[in-house]
Amino acid sequence: MSFFATLSEKPWLATDTAQPQPAMNAISLLNNQKRIALKFFLAVVTVIFSLFIITFLERSQFPDFQALAGQPWQPLSDPWRLWLNTGVLVAASVAMQLALYYARTGRKRAVLAATGVALTLTVQFIVAQLWVWSLLNDLGYYLASNPANSYFYLFTAVHGAHLIGGLLVLAWVFIRVSRKSLSDTQQSWARVSGNLSLCANYWHYLLGIWLVLFALLTSSAETYQLLAALCGF
């Protein structure tokens, strides 16, 4: 593996380094750097959610934990609302991918439209999650009345917070695109599509996390028991 190859280099041997070649295209360099930063950031996000999930599995094995799904009378046993929301988020991801595709071909209007759709759908998703919150609340599933409820609100809130962060960045990209003139060069579109591809990746990743959370939150007590046993709790 190249990592081990690096670690076994012999640095004490001096070599003449060739004079620098003309530097790599500045924009693709910047895009590269941003991509690496995003990878590390997604690693951080993954750790955050993994830790939450592990605490969830442990907590789920305490006697006072009442799962939200599994039995017909439990609120998430037929989670059609959450399916609906999931659909919205999937659509947002698709719109992001489209925006990226248009940016690569330099079509300003189409990029704006697709980005706008993605923004709207994502806001819609967040609003719809709040709607689920209020429904649960009306049914008497308060934040503090059971750890399962606490985790439901917690997971959706943390996931939503990540989306809001993404929305801020995407809104900034949207403004940048809207300021572009139609005659802009390939170069400047390379920059936009670089940024959009980061956003798209982030959206897909958060969609993936949502799917995991969705599956977890709508599982039955038996499933939790199994998962917890696998983790050794």
Added chain:
Amino acid sequence: MTHTAIAEQIDESHHPSSFITRYIWSQDHKVIAVQYAITAIFVGLVALVLSGLMRLQLGFPDSFDFIDPASYLQFVTMHGMIMVIYLLTALLLGGFGNYLIPLMIGARDMVFPYLNMLSFWMYLLSVLVLMSSFFISGGPTGAGWTLYPPQAILAGTPGYNGGIILMLVSLAIFIVAFTMGGLNYVTTILQARTHGMTLMRMPLSIWGIFVATILGLLAFPALLVSAIMMLLDKLAGTSFFMPAIVSLGESLDYNGGSPVLFQHLFWFFGHPEVYIVALPAFGMVSDVLSVHARKNIFGYRMMVWAIVAIGGLSFIVWAHHMYVSGMNPVFGFFFATTTLIIAIPTAIKVYNWVLTLWRGNIRLTTPMLFAIGFIFTFTHGGLTGLFLGNVVIDLPLSDTYFVVAHFHMVMGVSPIMVLFAAIYHWFPLVSGKMLHTGLGKTHFWITFLGTYAIYLPMHYLGFLGVPRRYYSMAGTDFIPESAQTLNAGITVSAIIVGVAQLLFIINVIISLRSDKKAAHNPWEASSLEWQTPQIPPVHGNWGAKLPVVHRWAYDYCVPGAVDDFTPQNVPVDAAHLSEGEAEGDRS
């Protein structure tokens, strides 16, 4: 990961013109580093004063009215948390990381300067939030720096209302700040190295900072997660960590939560945190030792491997902080074993430092004294760590002064030693002025000897069973009178050491105000940061052309070479030219 460096960064950063953009809203990594450092040193002084107050109470109980049991606990907590997070982490990574990374790898700046600036301002905000807890009613939290629930958020603990909330919020902000900075550090190291600067040619300082930053990115989330969940327990009445509990005769609404779960999360962060602090210190001390011993660092590759190995292992030892919380004996065995295994790469590093000194042409400058002092204090603290890593030894010693002595030696004093070594070493680069040697050496000897006067006796107090975090031991039968005498002695030493730090501050002020300029490369170091066209380096660091690197950072006293040191950017042939030509070349 290994693909070679890319030379030119885009120089789109507008050069700062006004005072405000140059020194306040600056995006220059060097200014941000200094901002980080000044803030960190300032809160560090607050923490130092707090430790002095605690020592006064311990050495001379009942002589000071303004220290009551509650405020003692608040001092302990704030002292510990500030020292570990807001001083050491911030100064080592935010300060030295920011300053050294671009200069040592030959970059013009961090790759995301704006994010870098934001990182500092978030850090400052977290400090202000933390400090504000001194001024609210109820005061700062007194839960201990470990913040264990349930007591952290229940009546009976000082600052259980506002204090703990501000602490948790401040930590969350700090983590955001750290993440912004950390993404910058790793990306810069991976992507902005100049031509010829392969990963294995980076100075060990950069390796330490690099691995520590990755540890931080992966470990701080655990603290964030536990802070969020504890805030919910406190503010919204959830029961993540809170069991059913009766407090002051009243049964609370909490039910079924697990305090031990918090401990796992906390130490999953807490142990790597030790190495977040230690690894940059390891790296920087290696560079200081090598420069001032005029010898290449012994076993460079092994040093890199050890840094990487320690970083990896540090994630699977956390429960050695929880032996007394109770756990499956198999886990106890597992964590004791991993803890002892981590001693191997650590010991390798110590041997290599000593072997670097062996037959070196040692220059006993101030930074060198501090670096050698570090080898002593670190070995000392590391050895007591081996004791405590074993379950049977830890059980009786846990929560006694033996532990206090251990962690102060290994992660309190040792990183401080390195920080001073680093400050004395790189001060001429940062400011263009030399620190005064006589004052510096006095500062070293008082600090070094004082440290031993403070912490050696604490080991004995620990054996006697004196518990930590206690306001007073008056009227306790099993603790002899003589322990009190010892405590008074410790306090006197602590006050002396505390006051001696003024020497350092005076030294800095005098040097900054004097007109005497430092030489261009006063320690004759070969690493890249000293090879900038101007000292101190200006915005953009390298002038028109980035340096090209032909060798590692440790070419000291190479047989056949022109000088006793060969800078990294000197081509192979030029290093072996005849005396006169080479001199002309380099002036």
